[in-house]
Amino acid sequence: MHAIVYHGPGDKRWEEVPDPKLIDDTDAIVRVDTATICGTDLHILKGDVPAVTPGRILGHEAVGTVLETGPSVRTVREGDRVLLSCISACGHCRFCRLGQYGQCLGGGGWIFGHLIDGVQAEYARVPFAEALPPSSAPSCTHPPRSSPSTPCPPAGSGPRPSAPPPPSLPTRPTP
Numbered sequence: 177m178h179a180i181v182y183h184g185p186g187d188k189r190w191e192e193v194p195d196p197k198l199i200d201d202t203d204a205i206v207r208v209d210t211a212t213i214c215g216t217d218l219h220i221l222k223g224d225v226p227a228v229t230p231g232r233i234l235g236h237e238a239v240g241t242v243l244e245t246g247p248s249v250r251t252v253r254e255g256d257r258v259l260l261s262c263i264s265a266c267g268h269c270r271f272c273r274l275g276q277y278g279q280c281l282g283g284g285g286w287i288f289g290h291l292i293d294g295v296q297a298e299y300a301r302v303p304f305a306e307a308l309p310p311s312s313a314p315s316c317t318h319p320p321r322s323s324p325s326t327p328c329p330p331a332g333s334g335p336r337p338s339a340p341p342p343p344s345l346p347t348r349p350t351p
């Protein structure tokens with residue numbers, strides 16, 4: 177497939193890369209129908225986000241169509257249109273149970289185009305796919321990079337409890 181690949185500050189390329197494959201049982205493979213370019217991508221391209229290393233496929237917001245699902249994914253199936261949010265959620269850790277998906281301790285949070293390959297590509301591997309929201313769901317507005325953490329709705333699985341977070345929760349930057 178083709179994807180936007182980061183090769184260091186100021187160097188991005190639309191190039192041929194291997195197609196993504198299912199890794200975890202909770203993954204889905206999604207055909208990306210539309211992806212966004214976020215201000216965070218511009219920060220990455222300036223070299224402001226050192227956690228993004230050369231070779232990473234960029235992009236963390238898209239809508240697409242499910243092509244394949246892992247054996248543990250029961251709520252979406254081939255052909256479903258889904259929204260891929262900037263914030264993924266394991267759905268099980270204490271922060272996800274509080275609705276603080278940006279602080280997920282189970283491998284979620286801002287990972288697309290940051291810690292795992294992103295969605296500015298023809299196809300994407302999507303972790304925690306059990307509860308991908310349908311693409312008709314309203315999308316969130318990105319908080320400014322410097323604002324307190326206010327994560328978008330989750331792309332992945334997880335309950336959406338209404339309990340407010342305790343005031344002492346630590347925060348970390350969100351995309």
Ligand SMILES: [Zn+2]
Nearest residue numbers: 214216262351
């Ligand atoms: Zn963003």
Ligand SMILES: [Zn+2]
Nearest residue numbers: 266269272280
């Ligand atoms: Zn979590």
